[in-house]
Amino acid sequence: MIPREISGPQERFERSGAQALRDLRPMSTRLWGSLMSEFSGAVLCVGAGLMLLEPASVDLILPAAIGYAALVLTRRVELPMRLPKSAGVADWNYPDPKNRAPRMAAGIIYLGRDIAGRELWITAEDGRQHATIPGTTGAGKTTAILGFVSNSLTHASGFVLVDGKADHTLFGEVMALARRFGREDDVLHLNLLVASGNKESNSFNPFATGNADAIREMVVSQLGEQAANDSNGVFRSRAVALIGAVIPVLTWIRDHAGVPIDIEKIRDALELRVIWKLAVKGHYELRDPATGKAKDIPLDLPQDVVYPLLAYLGELPGYDTDLDYNKQKSDDPSKQHGYARFYFTEMFTQLGVSLGHIFKVEQGDIDMRDVVLNRRILVVSLPALENSSDTLAGLGKIVVTSLRGMMAQMLGMPKEMLGMEAPYHIVLDELAYYATSDLDRMMAQGRSLNIAFWLGFQEVSGIFARLGEKTYTLLGNANLTAAMRQQDANRTREWIEETSGMTDVAQATSFRGGDIGVYHDTRQADVRQVSRVNWRDLQSLIEGEAIMLFGGRRIYAKVFHANVDNSGPKRLVRRISLAPPAHAELEARLDTIREIAARIENGIVAAGGREPMAPTLRAIFDAFRLAKANGGDRDACVEAAIRAAGEVPFVAREERQGAGARFSLMLKSALRGTKGEATGEVWPVEPFDKALFEKVLEIEAAIGEDGPAARERASALLGKIEVALQESEGTLPTRENREKLQADLATVTAVIVGGAEAAENPAARRRAEISP
Numbered sequence: 001m002i003p004r005e006i007s008g009p010q011e012r013f014e015r016s017g018a019q020a021l022r023d024l025r026p027m028s029t030r031l032w033g034s035l036m037s038e039f040s041g042a043v044l045c046v047g048a049g050l051m052l053l054e055p056a057s058v059d060l061i062l063p064a065a066i067g068y069a070a071l072v073l074t075r076r077v078e079l080p081m082r083l084p085k086s087a088g089v090a091d092w093n094y095p096d097p098k099n100r101a102p103r104m105a106a107g108i109i110y111l112g113r114d115i116a117g118r119e120l121w122i123t124a125e126d127g128r129q130h131a132t133i134p135g136t137t138g139a140g141k142t143t144a145i146l147g148f149v150s151n152s153l154t155h156a157s158g159f160v161l162v163d164g165k166a167d168h169t170l171f172g173e174v175m176a177l178a179r180r181f182g183r184e185d186d187v188l189h190l191n192l193l194v195a196s197g198n199k200e201s202n203s204f205n206p207f208a209t210g211n212a213d214a215i216r217e218m219v220v221s222q223l224g225e226q227a228a229n230d231s232n233g234v235f236r237s238r239a240v241a242l243i244g245a246v247i248p249v250l251t252w253i254r255d256h257a258g259v260p261i262d263i264e265k266i267r268d269a270l271e272l273r274v275i276w277k278l279a280v281k282g283h284y285e286l287r288d289p290a291t292g293k294a295k296d297i298p299l300d301l302p303q304d305v306v307y308p309l310l311a312y313l314g315e316l317p318g319y320d321t322d323l324d325y326n327k328q329k330s331d332d333p334s335k336q337h338g339y340a341r342f343y344f345t346e347m348f349t350q351l352g353v354s355l356g357h358i359f360k361v362e363q364g365d366i367d368m369r370d371v372v373l374n375r376r377i378l379v380v381s382l383p384a385l386e387n388s389s390d391t392l393a394g395l396g397k398i399v400v401t402s403l404r405g406m407m408a409q410m411l412g413m414p415k416e417m418l419g420m421e422a423p424y425h426i427v428l429d430e431l432a433y434y435a436t437s438d439l440d441r442m443m444a445q446g447r448s449l450n451i452a453f454w455l456g457f458q459e460v461s462g463i464f465a466r467l468g469e470k471t472y473t474l475l476g477n478a479n480l481t482a483a484m485r486q487q488d489a490n491r492t493r494e495w496i497e498e499t500s501g502m503t504d505v506a507q508a509t510s511f512r513g514g515d516i517g518v519y520h521d522t523r524q525a526d527v528r529q530v531s532r533v534n535w536r537d538l539q540s541l542i543e544g545e546a547i548m549l550f551g552g553r554r555i556y557a558k559v560f561h562a563n564v565d566n567s568g569p570k571r572l573v574r575r576i577s578l579a580p581p582a583h584a585e586l587e588a589r590l591d592t593i594r595e596i597a598a599r600i601e602n603g604i605v606a607a608g609g610r611e612p613m614a615p616t617l618r619a620i621f622d623a624f625r626l627a628k629a630n631g632g633d634r635d636a637c638v639e640a641a642i643r644a645a646g647e648v649p650f651v652a653r654e655e656r657q658g659a660g661a662r663f664s665l666m667l668k669s670a671l672r673g674t675k676g677e678a679t680g681e682v683w684p685v686e687p688f689d690k691a692l693f694e695k696v697l698e699i700e701a702a703i704g705e706d707g708p709a710a711r712e713r714a715s716a717l718l719g720k721i722e723v724a725l726q727e728s729e730g731t732l733p734t735r736e737n738r739e740k741l742q743a744d745l746a747t748v749t750a751v752i753v754g755g756a757e758a759a760e761n762p763a764a765r766r767r768a769e770i771s772p
Helices: 027-035 041-054 055-073 141-154 169-180 212-223 233-257 263-269 272-281 301-313 332-341 345-354 370-371 387-412 439-449 460-467 470-475 491-500 534-540 583-602 615-629 634-647 665-672 692-700 707-727 740-761 763-770
Strands: 090-095 102-103 108-114 119-123 131-134 159-163 185-192 283-287 294-298 377-381 424-429 451-457 482-483 502-509 511-513 520-523 524-532 546-552 553-559
Touching: 027 041, 027 707, 041 055, 041 159, 131 141, 131 707, 141 169, 141 424, 159 169, 159 387, 159 460, 159 491, 169 185, 169 377, 169 740, 212 233, 212 345, 212 387, 212 439, 212 491, 233 263, 233 301, 233 332, 263 272, 263 283, 272 301, 332 502, 370 387, 387 439, 387 491, 424 534, 439 451, 439 470, 451 460, 491 546, 491 692, 615 634, 692 707, 692 740
Parallel strands: 131 451, 131 482, 159 377, 159 424, 185 377, 424 451
Antiparallel strands: 090 102, 108 119, 108 553, 283 294, 482 546, 502 524, 511 520, 546 553
16 A cells, blocks of 8 residues: 655654743742742642651741641732732722822623633623633634623623524523523513524514604615615615605604504605605505405694605605695605605514514514613514525524614613612624624623623624724724634734734744754754634633633633533523503693602692601600700700600501502602691692792792791792783783882881881880881
């Protein structure tokens, strides 16, 4: 047999880069590092053995061993990344930005262990700076992601997991993980896999909430990117203009007429007949999906909302705005409008027919705002094999755009509503299939919204094909990289090596052969620059292993694997659909709530009279005031108050019968006063003159009224002024012109104060009586 000739190097000839590296640290540094490491236990064991062999050495070895043990136990505790919050000590790897002093340990997100067995933790602040998880197929990305997001369940939080090539096992693993923490009821599943016939999914209406711009962007994103040399670009631009004119009208109808937006209403609203009715007649044609019958709803649409529709009709070639839509001189307007509508046909077919069981609803089970604010668990399964690349990207963009709209709504919320200290996790796995150009802005804004993004992908080239140079802007937002096994030696290798950076190492340069064929190095080393991450190390990783890059550090890690029992049935939790409240009723309730809140904030609540002070509290108050008037110090006043409280006889209250009072009813009655206690006063409504209110309070305080009584009398006076202004509208100064009213009030105040002084001074009173 002819032997095979191999010209390339074989294993016995290869030497890894580590075999040529040399440690140039001084011997003292290496020895000290060993003594402070786990090797310290071996040193103490050797000392104990010497004492057993030679008892006379106890006096020498025991003090040295105690000192050595104390030195080891009090050494600075450090981990490769952060210390866990449970450590309760200063973390020297977590410096304060003010003065670089160590802050208290704050690690709450567990990632795994390094090759030395040390734990890997990051803080909530580190999590909000986002992470990337590159790894080829079979590297263990999904297992690592499930381990990472299990941290959020330990924080009583949740996460959103979007998988670009999912199967049904992913939902089962997430459900098993949620069951381990008793969170099955919080799991939602947006299952877009329908080829197998299993349509178990929660419903989702992405158009139900959000403003007109957010909904318009969501619909336009389904058109895909326009080609550079698209000969039909003018019709695509007209389609964008059409949806930009229709969506604001539907949003206004939703907000003012209570008609929710869904995929069917958007489809119907794009018909030329419906557009003409809205723009010319001011009627909205609402179709009943159950019967197919349509009815016209008259609306009082604002001109700024209707004008874009009129402009669209006027811009249609051949359309005469003086004629009805069905009485035009030719059919050119209808054809031109049909060309624009044609761009949305694929979207309506996909969302309204193929996935109609998910999207063709008015009130869906999934509300992105509810998912994030209430820390629920959402799993999104995208069909990688059922649809084309563009359709798959469009479905993914719906989810990403919904998340972006939710984040835009959260920007104006108080910080207290954004949740706890722990961040909310959003995981976008297999990102290359549905990457959008606005993801970098979402990540940049997510830090202030307490959101942590995890981006999983196989290689950078897939994302680069969709985003181009913006890919590096997106990946540059992540502060943590957990690089798993890789095969792409092009853009992925360049990105990882550039992210990790270069380092200087000492490397042996030559070897000297011996007499018997054994080679030894020449004990000479050159300093060379090499990449901190060797590409061969990445290729040789097994499942669950990773090289982590964090804050200039490189850690060879074994990621955390949440080994949860996956047996048992995995049933999707079904929500009960409730009809939304009537729009008019909801607005009336909101007006009442706003009025109650305004009264509470300004301290103007008509309680119908002051609540009498309890006997014990009255005795404490009187005794304390009397002791203070007699010159007693603080302790004497407190003793007098306690003694007075003990002298009040105890009277048992009657047991209350019936159900407790509803707090909401008490608040509503506070606006009008309770029955039997009404004072007959009229209370001011918002907005009122706060400066005038403060002046009246000063007058009431000057004549001896205490705080609550003074506020009630001042509120009643402002209420009477409000009634007088309403009854004498046109004869008295308006609310915007208070100068004359304030001058008159100052004159009245001077007369009242003068009369009070005359009452206290008899001589002044006689002069006032004599003077004309």
